[in-house]
Amino acid sequence: MSETGGADPAPPTLHGPRADPRLVAAIVASALFMQNLDSSAVTTALPAMARDLAVEPARLGAAITSYLVALTVFIPVSGWVADRFGAKRVFMAAIAVFTLASLLCGRATGLPELIGARILQGIGGAMMVPVARLLLLRQVRKEEMLSAMAWLTMPAMIGPISGPPLGGFLTDAFGWRSVFLINLPIGLLGLVLVAWKIPRVEPTNPGPPDVVGLFLLGTALALFMFGLETIGRGVVPPGLPQAGLVLGLMFGWAALRHCRRVARPALDLALLRIPTFHQSVLAGSLFRIGAGTSPFLVPMLLQVGFGKSASEAGLVSFATALGALAMKPLARPVLRRWGFRRVLIGGALLAAAGVAAAAAFTPAWPLPLIFALLAIGGLFRSLQFTALNTLAFADVPPGRLSAATSFSGTVQQLAPALGVVLATTVLEASALLAGRHGLAVPDFAAAFLVAAAVVAASAPFFARLAPEAGEAVSGHGVAPAKRVPAE
Incomplete structure (x- = not known):
């Protein structure tokens, strides 16, 4: 059912x-x-x-x-x-x-x-x-x-x-x-x-598609993404990005109302009644927004703030990918040992600490030390992404996997764009408050700290998960339940 x-x-x-x-x-x-x-x-x-x-x-x-x-x-x-x-x-x-x-x-x-x-x-x-x-x-x-x-x-x-x-x-x-x-x-x-x-x-x-819902949702996403990707860049006439954002939110509200009323909606909101899917998608989006600032901020800091070349910045930034690779064989034993709930809470706080640590970077820091800290941060973010992507589908019935992948894919696509908007907004606000016309290292420090706060804010939502959430997938707590007490 x-x-x-x-x-x-x-x-x-x-x-x-x-x-x-x-x-x-x-x-x-x-x-x-x-x-x-x-x-x-x-x-x-x-x-x-x-x-x-x-x-x-x-x-x-x-x-x-x-x-x-x-x-x-x-x-x-x-x-x-x-x-x-x-x-x-x-x-x-x-x-x-x-x-x-x-x-x-x-x-x-x-x-x-x-x-x-x-x-x-x-x-x-x-x-x-x-x-x-x-x-x-x-x-x-x-x-x-x-x-x-x-x-x-x-x-x-x-x-x-x-x-x-x-x-x-x-x-x-x-x-x-x-x-x-x-x-x-x-x-x-x-x-x-x-x-x-x-x-x-x-x-x-699967029956006929929800044409009205797809139109409303597609229009909302197109307008909203247009606003996010053009605001503050001077590529379109002033006012158009803001209009796109407002219209996108209006069409999005209409799409949500429509999807609540039809039997087979374009966006299956009933999936949010599954606790593991709900927390993975919504609380996970908060994490992804904060974490999504790092791929944007780190190369800019190294080039604009430290005066490094593009190739140097790219090689140092690659440390995050190495950390992610190192986590791949560790994710399963970690989740089996502590379970999704504790790993997601701890992972959010550790990832937030990693993002906040970047606020302390200065040109005096040796690049190998920056590389090492970025690699550690990438390790914790990789663990978090693996846990979120797995938990989202742990309790989804097989017949609703198609709707779940579409839902989560749509939300995940928006999160990194919102992360870039968050980063650029804080950078510009920090420079404006300091009376600077260009970006400086303190502006990047402010952006990293705000992003770390957003990442950490996801932890209380993960705390709402049941301790046994996703145990059929992680294996956490399953083995003791199968033991037969000796007579």
Whole structure:
């Protein structure tokens, strides 16, 4: 039975033998790494793109904004599409669309052509991310979910960190078009591996889509993301970003009202009645907003505040990715030992301390010490992301996984954008209060402290979880319950 009292939809069936969940996780993670790497590497190539296309660098911000808006708008429909046409088929189509769009981006000769190709890329990415998670969840048992999610979390951690230095290297060595063309071999390899190793998931009949809800939700997300990505950048006329934010909130309110009233909504709000999903998505968003400031603030601090080169800043920032890699084999034993509730509370506080520590960075600090502290911070953030991504689906019935992946994917896409807005707002406010026209090290310190407070604010919400939350997935507390007392 569902949380609303009705029967849950029947889950799609697998066609063929069940694949090794670690292999499935590695294959889908490689496709997600391509998507995450591309979205972060492009920012490094923007100056070279502007020179080659003969446009102002500020105008090229539209190439990033258009991608993010398309990505966010099409995520809500991904679950319905996966159920209707089959998750494996949709995932392969998403990889193909993303790869083709990358080719078109690499061959663009003008800004309109580039923006059109980036929108197509966003559509492919929107189907790729949540459907990849859905495809994995269809293959794994609860006791395997934690290990699989640890693999799936890697692209989200490593892609944004490794993207800027790799983008800079490719741009300097082969030109900005190589940033997009590098996706071609990765995409083709991904298609072959998915077709070869991942069993087919039979499509189902999910019923007609909630067209009104998708329109309201898509419009709300498009306007809101447009406002977030353009505010304060001078790329559009004054007032338009603020209008986008206000209209986005209005359409979002209308979308939520609509989704509460229909039987099969575009956004299944009844999922929030599942405590583990509720805390993972909503309290997890608070954590992601605060943690999402670091990939933006650290490279800027090293370049603007310390005068380091872009390559130096990229290499130091990569410490976070190394910390994330170090956590992958540790996540399962840590969660088995302490359980989701205690790990999420402690992880939020430790991650907050790591973000706050960056406020003490000065040009006098040796780079190896900064590198070490960033690596430790990346370790705790990786543990938190793995726990959140796993707990979100621990108690979701199989028939509602499609709706859950769409819901969580939509929310997760907004959080990093809100983190960047938070960081830029604090930076500008700090400089304004100090009477400075440019940014200085104290402004970054203020931004890190505010971000740390936001991360720490998620801990009380995680404390509302039951001590046994997600124990079927983590294994925490399960073994003692199975023991039979001796006579």
